[in-house]
Amino acid sequence: EFHSVIPAGQTAASFLTKAKLNFFSTTVGHLWSQSIGGETPSIAINKDGSLIATEWNVAGHKAGVVVFDRDGNIKWEVGNPLNVDPLTSGQQRYPELAFSKDGRTLFLGGGNGSIASWDLSSQSIIWSHRTTWSSSDSTQQIRLISPEDDGSLLVGSGDGYLYSISSSGEILWRTYIGSWPDGYAESANYIFAGGKQSTYVVLLDKKGHVLWEI
Numbered sequence: 001e002f003h004s005v006i007p008a009g010q011t012a013a014s015f016l017t018k019a020k021l022n023f024f025s026t027t028v029g030h031l032w033s034q035s036i037g038g039e040t041p042s043i044a045i046n047k048d049g050s051l052i053a054t055e056w057n058v059a060g061h062k063a064g065v066v067v068f069d070r071d072g073n074i075k076w077e078v079g080n081p082l083n084v085d086p087l088t089s090g091q092q093r094y095p096e097l098a099f100s101k102d103g104r105t106l107f108l109g110g111g112n113g114s115i116a117s118w119d120l121s122s123q124s125i126i127w128s129h130r131t132t133w134s135s136s137d138s139t140q141q142i143r144l145i146s147p148e149d150d151g152s153l154l155v156g157s158g159d160g161y162l163y164s165i166s167s168s169g170e171i172l173w174r175t176y177i178g179s180w181p182d183g184y185a186e187s188a189n190y191i192f193a194g195g196k197q198s199t200y201v202v203l204l205d206k207k208g209h210v211l212w213e214i
Helices: none
Strands: 002-005 010-015 020-025 029-035 043-045 051-056 064-069 074-079 096-099 105-109 114-119 124-130 142-147 153-157 161-165 171-176 181-186 190-195 201-205 210-213
Touching: 020 051, 043 096, 051 096, 064 105, 096 142, 105 142, 114 142, 114 153, 142 181, 153 181
Parallel strands: none
Antiparallel strands: 002 010, 010 020, 020 029, 043 051, 051 064, 064 074, 096 105, 105 114, 114 124, 142 153, 153 161, 161 171, 181 190, 190 201, 201 210
């Protein structure tokens, strides 16, 4: 099994059975691989393919999030700035990661329901939020981060809500969709989402208003 993302004609894949991050070029083929110490669904690549972020747990390094450059060298060890406990987060500290469209920020989606904006130049948190969750339930984790053209984010949480968060960290709206998003699609005017833990499916406008639900 693997997860993949394709930006700028390149693809990164995490082969979960081998606990490795593999980076490929569509023209050259396999370029490099790095051990990440375990399974993870979280891979993010910036727009020009020069930065690759993933979760890792490698001896001798900060457990949490690491950012590689295009050649597979460690650029930053972000670590675990949200102090996510893997024992209460489904054993994944950061199941969701995404770069901002300008490539200057890495968004961290925590297994404890936290979402944060991490400034790459200063290596510090710009803002963070904790969505409502139960410490005994590992399904309460961030499982969707979608940067929008206006700088805002769409964030899906295991608390059952889809959030819109501004570039400054203000929560603009939140709408109940049943659980974290398992199916998601977006157009210029609409958002379609379905929850993983329910049969709840909704169509929203860009203000978070429910147009219909089934």
